[in-house]
Amino acid sequence: EDKVVQSPLSLVVHEGDTVTLNCSYEVTNFRSLLWYKQEKKAPTFLFMLTSSGIEKKSGRLSSILDKKELSSILNITATQTGDSAIYLCAVDRQAGTALIFGKGTTLSVSS
Amino acid sequence: GAVVSQHPSRVICKSGTSVKIECRSLDFQATTMFWYRQFPKQSLMLMATSNEGSKATYEQGVEKDKFLINHASLTLSTLTVTSAHPEDSSFYICSASGGAFPDTQYFGPGTRLTVL
Numbered sequence: 001e002d003k004v005v006q007s008p009l010s011l012v013v014h015e016g017d018t019v020t021l022n023c024s025y026e027v028t029n030f031r032s033l034l035w036y037k038q039e040k041k042a043p044t045f046l047f048m049l050t051s052s053g054i055e056k057k058s059g060r061l062s063s064i065l066d067k068k069e070l071s072s073i074l075n076i077t078a079t080q081t082g083d084s085a086i087y088l089c090a091v092d093r094q095a096g097t098a099l100i101f102g103k104g105t106t107l108s109v110s111s
Numbered sequence: 112g113a114v115v116s117q118h119p120s121r122v123i124c125k126s127g128t129s130v131k132i133e134c135r136s137l138d139f140q141a142t143t144m145f146w147y148r149q150f151p152k153q154s155l156m157l158m159a160t161s162n163e164g165s166k167a168t169y170e171q172g173v174e175k176d177k178f179l180i181n182h183a184s185l186t187l188s189t190l191t192v193t194s195a196h197p198e199d200s201s202f203y204i205c206s207a208s209g210g211a212f213p214d215t216q217y218f219g220p221g222t223r224l225t226v227l
Contacts, residue, residue: 088218101218
């Protein structure tokens with residue numbers, strides 16, 4: 001059975017800390033891994049990763065995929081209270097199939 | 112716990128027909144359900160927010176007469192795409208929140224709609 005597992009499920013840090021969120025997957029016909037940030041409403045897209053070992057960066061956020069380990073990490077440096085959200089990892093498989101989402105990591109950044 | 116199902120997982124229909132997609136929370140009462148659509152290589156786009164027993168709130172640009180949403184019970188919401196056209200072909204994903212985790216959205220697996 002295809003699955004995506006995120007860890008930790010929740011995390012509480014202080015402003016300025018660096019955090020690493022993990023996502024592992026077991027799927028057939030893997031195409032890409034996606035990270036989303038979810039606040040009050042719709043998740044917002046962060047990264048799409050298809051190639052192993054190539055880091056993607058956006059400001060203080062970065063992510064990398066390891067196809068050998070079937071996993072990905074999302075790093076956030078110098079965290080801010082605005083980073084508090086649920087971070088969702090999802091895997092895209094072959095065309096015509098639905099995304100498989102992990103349950104998310106709830107990040108709380110205190111000032 | 113906190114499982115959300117969608118049915119069907121995949122549907123192909125002819126242009127002009129209507130398609131109903133069901134979203135069910137299997138082990139909790141979902142006071143709020145969300146409907147998203149996702150085009151290839153794009154993020155989820157929120158279409159509407161649906162609260163049990165009340166009318167859905169649609170996002171700007173989403174035609175409520177075309178995408179009919181009904182949230183008649185705490186475990187079921189339906190999205191009906193009326194008079195479907197090829198441009199409606201997309202992934203439709205629902206999520207639900209409520210029960211012990213009101214601030215967490217649990218996503219359904221998605222429904223792939225293809226309109227010929």
